[in-house]
Amino acid sequence: MIDIKFLRENPELMRVSQTGRGEDPGLVDLVINADEVRREAIVKFEALRAEQNVFSKSVGSAKGDEKTALLEEGKKLSLIVKQAEQLKTQAENSANELLLQLSNILDPSAPIGGEADFKVIENVGTPRDFSKDSFAPKDHVELGKLLGAIDTERGAKVSGARFYYLTGVGALLEFALVNYAISSAMKSGFIPVIPPVLVKPPAMEGTGFLGQAAENVFHLEEDDFYLVGTSEVPLAAFHMDEILNSEKLPLRYAGYSTCFRREAGSYGKDTRGIIRVHQFDKVEMFTFCKPEDAEAEHQRLLQWEKDFLNAMEIPFRVIDVASGDLGSSATRKFDCEAWIPTQNAYREVTSTSNCLEFQARRLNIRMKDGQNTKPVATLNGTLVAIPRMIVAILENHQNSDGTVNVPMALQPFLGMKRFELV
């Protein structure tokens, strides 16, 4: 949520930001109008209410005929106050509804444009040249079968398209990735968390996933629960309605959870394999910090993501995501894209967003900073999203016979140096 006071004073900045995202700049003026209506309604109601408060007190001490007369008048006043209160509530609700529709203000350094207008920040490592090894790389589906690691056919049989089983070394690889991720996160001061994956509407709304992202969220109609698409949701909502001690910041949490995504509108995209699935596990980093520290923290999160990919010995690049492709909560976002040999392309494997105070305002998470209470900043970043990391590892570290070398960093967690054929 945007700070209404900031918006009142900087409407032009907000219009520019909305335009940059490809969203409606006219919304800004609707919000400003609604805010004026809201404040007028408040003034009217409060004046009447104050009058009623004074009046009510005089009733108590009166008696006899005088009291009967006062009671009559009180009834009339009561009606008027009630009407004014209703108008006030309506005005507040509609102002709030509009305000919630506004996306976060863009970071001025974020590249403007659509999905394709990202800026490459750096390339790390060099894609392996398979012609030098004189064999054509197999894709992860084929490797997964040869190793007994991934079973997409049975996944489809049991749950439908975009489901899979991780079996044998596939399952072990997930455990190793998670253990490696959590143990390195703890070294950086993260608190490990296993959060709930079913959440109630306020958590989902607060994190900003019920706007344009709503179509990708699973909803349990009967119980009004949402299945989270990322543990960002329960981690952000962890401190909902709380006031944090600013001296304890930054607070860093590493959440391990299953993630559920409907993948609506991606029919025909990545239908093969486990690049795009309805359910997967992920270790997510989440930070609560002072707004003035957010930008530096964003760089730190990015660095931890890079460290992870380097430890997996995978070539990748970092992109600065363009304005039109940011989530509504993010002011800026960096993606790490791993090299996928059989696609001859870089594909997103991790992503980190700076939401500044946007989510915190919606979730009512504040900090006590000296005399003042003000919203904190929140940031999130993927440490490892299991299926995509498995794809990257299998495809990049395969040998001509279909066996796969285990990256050094994972060997202690797996107890093996190579995945063998089954």
Next chain:
RNA sequence: GGUGGCGUGUCCGAGCGGCCGAAGGAGCGCGCCUCGAAAGCGCGUGUUGGGGAAACUCAACCGUGGGUUCAAAUCCCACCGCCACCGCCA
């Protein structure tokens, strides 16, 4: 799922329908005392919104939402959460 109890400020814990934003205590902050500390004493200590340059002032908030009333923390209803016991189950 059934029955009973409870939900008040950072925490504990009072609260005849008006004088209750709310006693008392703990904690915290400042000061006194002390060589220093503890104890003791004194003072202070919520959030949100509106108006105001500010001092300040007004309004709202006692789980949430409705209702009754001139007036609700206090009465009524619904919902949510917590605790206890019973039933069922991992």
